[in-house]
Amino acid sequence: MKEQRGFTAWFTGLPCCGKTTIASRVARILKERGYRVERLDGDEIRKGLTSDLGFSKRDRDENIKRVTFVAKLLTRNGVAVFATFVSPYRERRDKSREEIGDFVEI
Numbered sequence: 001m002k003e004q005r006g007f008t009a010w011f012t013g014l015p016c017c018g019k020t021t022i023a024s025r026v027a028r029i030l031k032e033r034g035y036r037v038e039r040l041d042g043d044e045i046r047k048g049l050t051s052d053l054g055f056s057k058r059d060r061d062e063n064i065k066r067v068t069f070v071a072k073l074l075t076r077n078g079v080a081v082f083a084t085f086v087s088p089y090r091e092r093r094d095k096s097r098e099e100i101g102d103f104v105e106i
Contacts, residue, residue, distance in 0.1 A: 004035055006075035007102040011084040012093065022106075023082040030080055038074050040067055042085040061092050068096040075100055 009026075011019040020041055027037045042063075046053070050066055053059040064087050071081045087093055097103040 004078050004080065005102065006078045006080065007104065008071045008075050008081040008083055008100045009104050009106055010071075010087070010093065010096065011082065011106045012087045015086060019084040023084045027080070027082045035080055036078060037080045037082065040071060040081060040083040040085075045085075057089065060087075061089065064089075064092045064096060068099050071096070072100045075102055 009023070011023050013019050020043075023039060023041075027039050030037045045067055046063070049070070050063045053063050064085060067083060067085065071083055074081045087096075093105060097105065
């Protein structure tokens with residue numbers, strides 16, 4: 001594995017707009033080049049970590065709050081994180097950016 005600084009690339013947008021497709025391809029390329037990469041996908045996360053949540057604003061905010069915690073841990077441990085979530089609320093994404101630090105919104 002290469003020495004690397006962690007970051008989170010946060011893909012947001014409407015359902016079925018290509019977030020997962022693009023993030024998966026870039027993640028695969030980086031893995032092939034020896035980088036540590038993790039993908040956090042909205043559909044997959046809702047099957048486990050946030051299966052108790054619905055789609056109200058409150059539940060969506062809690063979903064992103066939990067994912068932010070995971071992304072922050074991975075980022076600070078030198079992992080490239082590709083997070084793909086609808087995440088419609090700017091305020092919650094701004095909080096995620098602040099908490100994670102090395103964060104770019106796509």
